[in-house]
Amino acid sequence: MLTKTEHALHRHSMMTILVGRFIGPTRPLVPLVAGMLDLSPYKFAIPNIIGCVSWPPVYLLPGILAGVAISIPAGESTGQFRLLLLCSALLLWLACWLLWRWGRSTRRAPDRLSRWLPAARLRWLAPLLALAAVAAIVLLVRYPLMPLYAGLLWHVLRF
Incomplete structure (x- = not known):
């Protein structure tokens, strides 16, 4: 090491x-x-x-975001909001990871994942996932429960 x-x-x-x-x-x-x-x-x-x-x-923000999402009072669309929040976070993480792999694909030797994610596939997959992540975040921001979630999050993050 x-x-x-x-x-x-x-x-x-x-x-x-x-x-x-x-x-x-x-x-x-x-x-x-x-x-x-x-x-x-x-x-x-x-x-x-x-x-x-x-x-x-x-390190702490993902746990804080999940904890605030769990503390939202139960309602008719709470499950959908939590699912959208989870999907947005996963899509954002996956898009960043694929964009990072695409940027490094020309400068490094092939590894085990290069067989399934060659540079030609990353060229269209990474921007597509980034666009899907942006769309999910826009949907999340416009969701009716977002002001409640933002208020609870502010309450937790406030010193």
Whole structure:
């Protein structure tokens, strides 16, 4: 793990430090290896601070969103709203992942998923899923229960 972290820091240091904050086993290794490699403090501090500030919301927000969705009072369209919220989140995640794979498909060696997701398929599938995610989010925002959900969410996130 240490040699992989060292290789990643040499190859793309800022991104390694930022992503290293989100992956549990590498969290303590990235600063250690950066110090051993005499990485400039300025080159280390900026992505480290961004990672430290952004990872708690990224980790906690899905649970908060789900908890608020569960606390919506039962009604005739509550189930549909929860399903639309879940579908929107899944479509958004899947679209981001496919767009990321499509962007990396020309710069990396084929892996096990490349057989089912070649660059030619990703070229039309990733934008299509991104469009479906945007449509689901628009439907979600226009749903009648959205003001109630937003109010409950604001109540939870308010300090």
